[in-house]
Amino acid sequence: MRILVCGAGGQVGREVIDRAAGFGLQALAMSHRELDISQPDAVLRTVEQLQPDLIINAAAFTHVDNAETHVEQAYAINRDGAGALGRVAERAGIPLFHLSTDYVFAGEAGHPYSESDQTGPTGVYGASKLAGEEQIQQACSRHLILRTSWVYGVYGHNFVKTMLRLGEQRSQLSVVADQIGCPTHAGVLADVMLELARRYADGRVLAWGLYHYCGQPPCSWFDFAVEIFRQARLIGLLPSAPEVLPISTEQFPTPARRPAWSVLDCSRFEAAFGLSPHDWKEDLSRVLKQLDALNERPLPSRQRSRA
Incomplete structure (x- = not known):
């Protein structure tokens, strides 16, 4: 089966390209330079030429802070581009897999967000991604x-x-400790979508719709940073771990407001497809070892400075 991968140059898109053959699937890679999904004519022309059996959309305007000042561009990609893919997929009679975000929620819940919970994005990025979801739901009957x-x-x-x-670079870092979320390995997201694409290729019926899928368990950015440095130090990716200090969101202001609570309930996805969320610490270990093997060490300098 031939899969058109939009956003093939991004974190998840590149993982999809790397892993597709392992699932018996042929990936047709399209980076932003090769296909601007905000151009409906280009999307239609590409699908007519390549005739894919399924589309995976990993393309997005993801710079949360820049979205606040590049509103038109963010909506052009995250809303209009998603809508264009949905309409073309429906016209071609093929499914569309699409990645969205926890930023569609306000981040004020005291429980993991389910798919039926009230949305309420606090910035342009989340609002544009939510609008993209709505465009796809209206345009494409077979969407995931x-x-x-x-x-x-x-x-x-x-x-x-x-x-x-x-x-x-530094011996001491300050990291936000009052934003809680679920770190998710891009490679695992790729595997999940490719597994479902393989099932579709095998003729199995998929439960189309909106789902949540992310790593587990929840943690803060501070917790995440501490674990990154602990594991990196153990495998020698860093010569020593810096001291990490917890700070509040108010102490680290950004142009876009981040959700304080970004925990997603993945039980509906697990029940529908039998695919469980991964432990992010185990996935992190694999990523750090890959970076070490690729010699993607941060910087050669050992000079230390205080943050």
């Missing part, structure tokens, strides 16, 4: 929307690689 959170991996820019870089 996966909301996830705190994505990290070997490719691209993410929290893990940022912490490794800063940990190499």
Whole structure:
């Protein structure tokens, strides 16, 4: 089966490309430079030319802070691009898998968010992604929307690689401790979507709709950073671990407001497909070992400075 992968240059998209053959699937990679999903004519032309059997959309405007000042661009990709893919997929008679985000919620709940909970994004990024979900739901009858959170991996820019870089440069770091979420390995997201694509290719019926899938258990950014440095130190990826100090969101202001609570309930997805969330600490170990094997060490300098 041929899968059109939009956003093939991103964290999840590159993992899909790397892993597709292992599932017996052919991935047709399209980076943003090769296919701008905000251009409906380009989307239609690409699908007509390549004739894929399924589309995986990992393309998005993901820079949360920049979205506040690049509103039009964020909506063009996250809302209009998603809608264009949904309409073209429906016209072609093929399914669409789409990645969304925990940022569609306000982050004020005291329980893990389920798919039926009230949304309430606090910034442009979350609002544009929610609008994209709605576009797909209206346009494409066979869609699978996966909301996830705190994505990290070997490719691209993410929290893990940022912490490794800063940990190499500094002896002390301050990290927000009052935002709670679920770190999720990009490779695991790729595996989940490819497994469901394989089931579809085998003729199995999928329960289409909106789902949550992310790593477990929940933690704070501070907890995440401490574990990154602990594991990196153990395998020699960092010569020593910096001291990590917990701070509040108010002490680290950003242009976009982040949800204080980004914990997603994945039970509906697990019940529908029999695929359980992964332990993010185990996945983190694999990512750090991959980075070590690739010699993606942060910086050669051992100079230390206080944050």
